[in-house]
Amino acid sequence: MSESGTNDLRSTASNRILVVDDEEIVLSALRDTLRRQNYEVFATTQPVAALEELRKNLFAVVIADQRMPIISGLQLLDQARQIQPSATRILIAAVVSLDTVIDAINKGEIYRFIVKPWLREELLVTIKNAMQRHELIIQNIRLQTATQTMNGQLLELNQSLEEQVKLVARQNQQLLQMNQTLEQNLFRSMELSLHALQAFYPTLGDQSRRVAQLCRPMAQVVDLPQKERRILECAALLHDIGLVGTPRSLIKRWQENPAVLNAAEKVLIEQHPVLGQELSAFGSGMEEVGLLIRAHHERMDGDGYPDKLAGDQIPWLGRLLAVAVAFASSKLVHDDAVEEIKMQANAAFDSDAIRVFLRALPLAHAPRRERQIQLSELRPGMVLAREVCAPNGHLLAPEGQPLNFTYIEKLLNHNRIQPIDKSLVVYC
Numbered sequence: 001m002s003e004s005g006t007n008d009l010r011s012t013a014s015n016r017i018l019v020v021d022d023e024e025i026v027l028s029a030l031r032d033t034l035r036r037q038n039y040e041v042f043a044t045t046q047p048v049a050a051l052e053e054l055r056k057n058l059f060a061v062v063i064a065d066q067r068m069p070i071i072s073g074l075q076l077l078d079q080a081r082q083i084q085p086s087a088t089r090i091l092i093a094a095v096v097s098l099d100t101v102i103d104a105i106n107k108g109e110i111y112r113f114i115v116k117p118w119l120r121e122e123l124l125v126t127i128k129n130a131m132q133r134h135e136l137i138i139q140n141i142r143l144q145t146a147t148q149t150m151n152g153q154l155l156e157l158n159q160s161l162e163e164q165v166k167l168v169a170r171q172n173q174q175l176l177q178m179n180q181t182l183e184q185n186l187f188r189s190m191e192l193s194l195h196a197l198q199a200f201y202p203t204l205g206d207q208s209r210r211v212a213q214l215c216r217p218m219a220q221v222v223d224l225p226q227k228e229r230r231i232l233e234c235a236a237l238l239h240d241i242g243l244v245g246t247p248r249s250l251i252k253r254w255q256e257n258p259a260v261l262n263a264a265e266k267v268l269i270e271q272h273p274v275l276g277q278e279l280s281a282f283g284s285g286m287e288e289v290g291l292l293i294r295a296h297h298e299r300m301d302g303d304g305y306p307d308k309l310a311g312d313q314i315p316w317l318g319r320l321l322a323v324a325v326a327f328a329s330s331k332l333v334h335d336d337a338v339e340e341i342k343m344q345a346n347a348a349f350d351s352d353a354i355r356v357f358l359r360a361l362p363l364a365h366a367p368r369r370e371r372q373i374q375l376s377e378l379r380p381g382m383v384l385a386r387e388v389c390a391p392n393g394h395l396l397a398p399e400g401q402p403l404n405f406t407y408i409e410k411l412l413n414h415n416r417i418q419p420i421d422k423s424l425v426v427y428c
Contacts, residue, residue, distance in 0.1 A: 088131070231317060380403055
């Protein structure tokens with residue numbers, strides 16, 4: 001059955017997994033592991049039977065072994081993409097060329113790959129992320145359908161205006177109200193996405209708001225038209241939305257030191273602008289926003305990602321966004337962060353974009369920068385950006401509380417008696 005199946009079938013796909021492996025032992029292990037997690041699993045050793053099942057029922061996730069006698073895993077997943085584009089596709093392989101896997105991910109043939117033998121915890125996390133991705137895609141499909149329906153209604157109103165001249169004034173008012181509703185829905189959807197990012201990884205949400213606060217005066221400095229200002233601001237708020245679902249530990253290591261990532265982890269991180277572009281397409285007119293999100297890690301020298309664009313190939317608004325993101329995400333103090341950006345003129349950043357940034361920086365009113373730390377990392381002088389509560393809900397320290405030796409020792413003593421959430425958020 002195609003993606004245009006009934007709503008009932010689509011809703012049942014949210015917990016359904018298709019597993020294909022020609023080794024019965026591996027198949028049984030996967031099936032039993034996933035069923036214990038309350039997933040609905042259809043498992044088969046026959047790729048042809050798997051394709052037939054895809055035509056009859058919807059699945060949230062499709063898992064396939066690479067080495068199978070009739071059809072390889074990549075070939076099967078490529079056909080699965082054509083039958084059910086919204087299903088998240090995962091490849092399992094004992095030995096596979098990294099170039100082949102990267103190429104498959106870049107082309108959208110697969111979402112992740114799992115190396116045999118796998119760790120159970122990593123497997124379950126990957127499946128959970130795949131389920132979340134499928135749900136986001138389905139939500140976007142629903143939003144796009146709703147937008148298309150509303151656009152169809154607008155078209156009918158325009159045709160009615162031509163036929164009923166006497167009702168022009170009244171119908172024009174109706175159109176204005178509908179356009180305002182569409183705009184409000186767009187910004188509501190954007191806020192929901194930003195709240196999802198904030199809930200998933202608070203520092204990413206905080207960073208997105210700082211980037212937006214920087215982009216507004218930058219747009220003012222170059223006197224951008226209103227439409228381009230909105231595009232730049234939307235892209236600033238949603239630029240890291242593609243990281244939702246990525247393991248938090250991986251995001252933290254990437255933020256602290258990108259050089260420690262292995263090749264597979266680097267591939268996952270470098271896909272977030274592409275996924276961000278896909279996730280931002282929840283409303284009419286968001287295509288240009290998606291292009292900026294995709295380009296915010298490109299470099300002038302062509303060493304960026306995901307498309308290795310260089311120079312003028314990078315959209316002008318994307319070059320402005322890249323400078324704002326670099327400054328907002330820098331771990332350096334204000335002046336050192338500015339100097340680092342200036343030193344990378346014409347290598348990482350467009351020199352004209354840097355000049356715009358420097359002129360706009362005094363006008364910016366960015367929110368205070370936040371950082372996630374462990375309880376053991378607390379130091380006197382820090383200020384809590386989030387309240388600290390005991391497991392029973394008792395408030396231990398309010399938001400905005402300055403920390404000294406006494407207050408830190410109080411928190412540590414309480415943790416020894418009754419452990420608290422050791423992941424805290426402080427202002428940098």
